[in-house]
Amino acid sequence: MSSPLLRYEDFSISFGAGRREKFAVSHLNLDIGVGERVALVGESGSGKTLTALAPLRLEPESAKASGRILWSGSAQQGGQGDGAPRDLLSLPMQDIREIRGREIAMIFQEPMTALNPLFTVGNQIVEAVQVYQPLISKADSMSAAIELLKKTGIPEPEKRFHAYPHQLSGGQRQRAMIAMALACKPRLLIADEPTTALDVSLRLQILDLLKELQEESKDHGGMAILLITHDLNLVKHFAQRVAVLNQGNLMEAGPTKKVFQHPENAYTKALVNSEPVRDIAPVMPLAPVLLKTDNLSVSYPGTESTTWFKSAPRHQVLRKVSFELKQGQTIGVIGESGSGKTTLGMAVLGLLGDSAAQITGVVDVLGSDWQRLKPVERRAMRSSLQVIFQDPFGSLSPRMSVMDIVVEGLDVHFPNLSATERELRVVDILREVGIDRSALTRYPHEFSGGQRQRIAIARALILKPQILVLDEPTSALDVSIQKQVLALLTELQKKYNLAYLMISHDLAVIRAMSHEVMVLKEGKVVEFGDTETLIHHPRQVYTKALFAAAELS
Secondary structure (H helix, E strand, O other): OOOOOEEEEEEEEOOOOOHHHHEEEEEEEEEEEEOEEEEOOOOOOOHHHHHHHHHHOOOOOOEEEEEEEEEOOOOOOOOOOOOOEEEEEOOOHHHHHHEEOOOEEEEEOHHHHHHHOOOHHHHHHHHHHHHOOOOHHHOOOOOHHHHHHHHHOOOOOHOOOOOHHHHOOHHHHHHHHHHHHHHOOOOEEEEEOOOOOOHHHHHHHHHHHHHHHHHHHHHHOEEEEEEEEEOHHHHHHHHHEEEEEEEOOEEEEEEHHHHHHHHOOOOHHHHHHHOOOOOOOOOOOOOOEEEEEEEEEEEOOOOOOOOOOOOOOEEEEEEEEEEEEEEEEEEEEEOOOOOOOHHHHHHHHOOOOOOOOEEEEEEEEEEEEEEOOHHHHHHHHHHHHEEEEOOOOEEEEEEEOOOHHHHHHHHHHHHOOOOOHHHHHHHHHHHOOOOOOOHHHOHHHHHHHHHHHHHHHHHHHHHOOOOOEEEEOOOOOOOOHHHHHHHHHHHHHHHHOOOOEEEEOOHHHHHHHHEEEEEOOOOEEEEEEEEHHHHHHHOOOOHHHHHHHHOOO
């Protein structure tokens, strides 16, 4: 490439000094051309986000950057970015502030933390418009903001203009972030995991939207996009070139098709081949039913205004959901955000009883009606029904050691065990999940994401449950770690004949783990059946769209 828009030259970021200096990014050389789509992929800790933040000088204050980041997109000479390249690492902060937003814009991973909760979405986009066009009138800036919302595909943009971030869905918030980023018509858009919190269908919509907006940008020079992600399917769909980082080092870079079909580096090969493997044992013909729901419905009080004579209609989250989960079986539950997946899991676990939820129908756990059990009876049965949550770091107490975390269930359900017996059981179950005895005195922050999830699995398994509810158990993990955790869950299911209710929006995970799949939409079961049959021959339009978005059909 003769004249890249952005060039990293021998770029490094380190923390500490002397012998304690650690490089998060080491001697990176990477070019991004005008109008090009480049993806930067790698596992957590590979240096992707630091690489993305550096051009805008948003890296942590404790970080030490070296090398050069050359920017050729400045419009100060001639208006079309034809000035000499400038080193962003050596520019004064006043000049960097002029470049932020106007020339290089960024979409952050979590829009709820990036958007100001005290201002409407419209006001925040108007602010970005006025930065680009300081002489524009208030009325014209509002019109421009609404037009940007319309371009991003948000329904009823005039109405959403006056909404606060918490009043929008995850996909709508991400679209609002894109509208803000595009308000200044940047030459380079950096998108840091812009689709992580979104459903598969929304992920493709967002990336297709970025492609369309990039095409429209050709009128003012063409916008380049740097996508930071660990979702390899999205990279295949979106990027023209891909660069692979591992522990701060560039492993491989090249055209996307070439890197995925003929990877040269061993790490890249492992990353490309990290798709979950289906290796589940068949369910025994006469396996007993361990968990059953019959016409399970859940509703919450309505949010509309009420009168003395009429109360607001209740909001129905689940609508007459029925299924049977057998010993040794996994049922996967899929659907978009708001479809009722998590509510189903919480209802099965009996964790909605103290809320404003109204529950009707039957939840049968090991032959007992869960709703009719007394609190003491339900507590006694909890050892048979355990849960593994989405975020292993959030579900483990930072103030408790691994020993305290894993033994807590034994203290509640088996108080008569001696201290020696409790420790032996903890050591045995940690060994089962691949954690060494030396971890007993350590704390959650000292472990990787995959190790923390293994500790969470050990905490659930030490009570010898028969049923596990898995609520997005791998969504917070990198693809290679995800594959290891799923292999572990498969092995444990075979060994202990466990029943899994697996809730996920990752259809590759569902395909690898599930015997049957339940498809939820707006609280209703729209399709239910054998996993392979459903994937290859879906009957409902909604199911077909979900599988097509995940490139599984």
